[in-house]
Amino acid sequence: MxxxxxxxxxxxxxxxxxxxxxxxxxxxxxxxxxxxxxxxxxxxxxxxxxxxxxxxxxxxxxxxxxxxxxxxxxxxxxxxxxxxxxxxxxxxxxxxxxxxxxxxxxxxxxxxxxxxxxxxxxxxxxxNSYQYATGDDEFFFLKVEYQWVRISLKEVSYIESLKDYVKVHFVDSDKAILSLISLKALEEKLPSTKFMRIHRSFIVSLDKINSISKNSVFIGKTEITVGEQYKEAFRTILEKWLK
CATH class of the missing domain: 3.40.50.2300 (Response regulator)
Incomplete structure (x- = not known):
């Protein structure tokens, strides 16, 4: 229970x-x-x-x-x-x-x-809204309404929190999916080497970041602000990239 x-x-x-x-x-x-x-x-x-x-x-x-x-x-x-x-x-x-x-x-x-x-x-x-599997093509399942949807990690660009839901955005599509799961719960399941929470409302796929400004990242044309409490952790990742 x-x-x-x-x-x-x-x-x-x-x-x-x-x-x-x-x-x-x-x-x-x-x-x-x-x-x-x-x-x-x-x-x-x-x-x-x-x-x-x-x-x-x-x-x-x-x-x-x-x-x-x-x-x-x-x-x-x-x-x-x-x-x-x-x-x-x-x-x-x-x-x-x-x-x-x-x-x-x-x-x-x-x-x-x-x-x-x-x-x-x-x-x-x-x-009960999440399942995860690993392999050559890593993926996870999210419960969307009454069905489980298979999502490849490499296709995800960023994930947005909308109150009790998450909205998953994809690289090659304007479409997104909604699932009843908290951003915190999903963050704990995703591999930290590939995904990072940079704002209380956003998780980004690190290899989908196209450019970085002083306080923001850009994924395609989408600008996402790096939250104050996440700046230090993100700066650590950034320093590794720039070495």
Whole structure:
């Protein structure tokens, strides 16, 4: 059974205790830790790398929404987020930071479980959306709607993240395919000698890069910016090429 590692964050002790209790009584959730402020939560997310964060929004110093925005440009894998709040006017902002759900306090265990199940479904679909094989012509399979599509590594130019999906772009075609899998999950499966994540939303095929500017790479006519947290790793690769 899939088990999701969780962090609970809330500055209200009773609300935090409730989320902890709900997590502990849910078989597919595992409480890694909890805290009462978003600043500490950021450090814990770096350390624990949870799958899911139950995150209060209204907190002093750093709000939950501000933390969620910071995580979008964070070098560690981005966890799924379920917001917990007493205010109902944050829903649109929550959508902008790709929150899976939004629990309005006071919420029941049924509502909590429904939200957690959404994350479990996304996680399981991602795990079941990929197969890989090696050989003279290395390839992998991605689940596209209701069928498995065989993709040759040498035909991929770059891969783009679109929320819970990836969009695979090809060298000799304007067509692309969409698959329900996270960029993180696909990154972990692809050979690091051939593919590299250079931005939180992009993985590129290294041998398809045509040219490089100060902060970008070009694959054909497509320009892709190298994200700040990926510059050092990319610079290391670049130095090897230029030796």
């Amino acid at each position: 899939t088990v999701l590692k969780c962090i609970a964050v809330d500055d209200e002790p009773l609300a935090l205790k409730l989320v902890e209790t709900f997590i502990e009584q849910t078989p597919f959730l595992q409480l890694s830790c909890s805290c009462d402020n978003a600043v500490e939560a950021l450090s814990l997310i770096r350390e624990k790398q949870p799958d899911l964060v139950f995150l209060d929004i209204n907190m002093p110093n750093l709000t939950g929404m501000e933390l969620a925005r910071l995580l979008q440009d964070h070098p560690v894998p981005i966890p799924k987020i379920i917001f917990t709040t007493a205010y109902n006017h944050y829903a649109i902002e929550g959508y902008k930071v790709n929150a899976v759900d939004y629990l309005l306090k006071p919420f029941s265990y049924e509502e909590f479980l429904r939200a957690a199940n959404k994350v479990l479904q996304i996680n399981d679909e991602s795990l």
